[in-house]
Amino acid sequence: xxxxxxxxxxxxxxxxxxxxxxxxxxxxxxxxxxxxxxxxxxxxxxxxxxxxxxxxxxxxxxxxxxxxxxxxxxxxxxxxxxxxxxxxxxxxxxxxxxxxxxxxxxxxxxxxxxxxxxxxxxxxxxxxxxxxxxxxxxxxxxxxxxxxxxxxxxxxxxxxxxxxxxxxxxxxxxxxxxxxxxxxxxxxxxxxxxxxxxxxxxxxxxxxxxxxxxxxxxxxxxxxxxxxxxxxxxxxxxxxxxxxxxxxxxxxxxxxxxxxxxxxxxxxxxxxxxxxxxxxxxxxxxxxx
Numbered sequence: 001x002x003x004x005x006x007x008x009x010x011x012x013x014x015x016x017x018x019x020x021x022x023x024x025x026x027x028x029x030x031x032x033x034x035x036x037x038x039x040x041x042x043x044x045x046x047x048x049x050x051x052x053x054x055x056x057x058x059x060x061x062x063x064x065x066x067x068x069x070x071x072x073x074x075x076x077x078x079x080x081x082x083x084x085x086x087x088x089x090x091x092x093x094x095x096x097x098x099x100x101x102x103x104x105x106x107x108x109x110x111x112x113x114x115x116x117x118x119x120x121x122x123x124x125x126x127x128x129x130x131x132x133x134x135x136x137x138x139x140x141x142x143x144x145x146x147x148x149x150x151x152x153x154x155x156x157x158x159x160x161x162x163x164x165x166x167x168x169x170x171x172x173x174x175x176x177x178x179x180x181x182x183x184x185x186x187x188x189x190x191x192x193x194x195x196x197x198x199x200x201x202x203x204x205x206x207x208x209x210x211x212x213x214x215x216x217x218x219x220x221x222x223x224x225x226x227x228x229x230x231x232x233x234x235x236x237x238x239x240x241x242x243x244x245x246x247x248x249x250x251x252x253x254x255x256x257x258x259x260x261x262x263x264x265x266x267x268x269x270x271x272x273x274x275x276x277x278x279x280x281x282x283x284x285x286x287x288x289x
Contacts, residue, residue, distance in 0.1 A: 008043035014082045024167030033078045048090035069098035107235040112224045119222035127214055129181040134229045137172040138236035138254050141211055141229050147200040149193040164255050237265040
């Protein structure tokens, strides 16, 4: 056992293990959670000196700051994994997780998507392209910001994502309409993509705020206040599922490591649910308005 380890030393040991055996994405995730923990607890204190009462105080403090139970649970889980990995005998082994809070972003309706797409037509080409890539692929914001121009395949209408949340590369696909936007975008900015490894959206400089500002404009132009990159991600998952796509493929397209995560993204189309209900109870289907 290693009961003489400090919080920092114990976390560092576990992080070294994850850096070797875990994915790049998970290693970055553990660092974020570890930094958050050591921003509250003194890194030089003995880890076995942290008792359950002190953890209850920590949990309450985080809740008062507005953190959700799911976020706090990620930090508790890291502590428990560190203790187990380092074989530390302390009260943290008995730490229980908080009740999970399921948050859904909902899906955009077909009417809302049509309204937004019409409004987006008035934007600049690169702004239209950003929106349509989000809509077609369900890509995460950080993944979009790290797309390299060379990884866009116009012939196959696909994008190879080398930088992902999980650290595992994956291929995503886009529609013909988005392919036409890509062609216009590349033609107008051809000089920007002569350097090897040039980013697709070079002018964004990996800036999330740029994307946030763009979607605030899209909301104002379209009048659809619910539109956002993450809601487009949920919408894609739900639409694929409603159209008969196997959840395994949806999970792969979204870059999820766990099918349970994908299931939480899917909201059943109520019109489809009605048709299925009437089919299986053998009644005459009613017309969908």
